[in-house]
Amino acid sequence: MSSHLYRDTGVVLRTYKLGEADRIVVVLTEENGKVRAVAKGVRKTMSKFGARLEPMSHVRLLLYRGRELDIVSQAESVEPLAPMLSSLDRASQGMSVLEAADQLGLEREPNRQLYRMVVGVLRTIAERPAPLVVPAFYWKLLAAEGLRPELDACVRCGARGNHGGDADGTPLVAFDLQEGGVMCRSCRSGIPISEAALDLMRATLGGRLNEALATPESPATHEVGVLATRALEHHIERRLKSVAMFEH
């Protein structure tokens, strides 16, 4: 197979050293899925790539397709996301996004939705950070993977919750990762969830995202964050296991 040139736009997820002067960059691209490419001479001070290939950089790339690794021929910045993420808090939120994208993105398997979501959430973190930006991103990722959690009725017995003025409903008091949704008092297993946190999750996944993002930090936003992280980890673990089984 001869190598050939192609263009794509992507977000740098991570980089690691290769030899004395080179670096491998892992990029989530728009058209080619996750791509691993060598950036030659990138660790020299006079590198033609400058700081354009750091994690979180949004770049337009010209690449040579190689047998195992591609080679970065040109890189130009699309927008300066990384410098805006210079505060420690924003940077750590950005890193959480990159990690999740790295776990869910498949090599050379195009996933435009994932790419768009990653660019969108990095912009949001850079421009108007909020406690629920990353948790909302995680829940949206899970929903995009076909794992939208059940938030309105107990996943075991089907009892309806008591939100939205339905005073006859049953309080939903727990979230079970295995079952993928909320549970009533008599069925409960998993992680306890407050009514306020449940409301924020419904806002996030029910078309009221801006309302959720405008919510200041509170115990409920913290709860939603912890639950989002646990749910994403649970999903990735299960997927890694199923991939391992499939390969054997």
Ligand SMILES: [Zn+2]
């Ligand atoms: Zn129940």
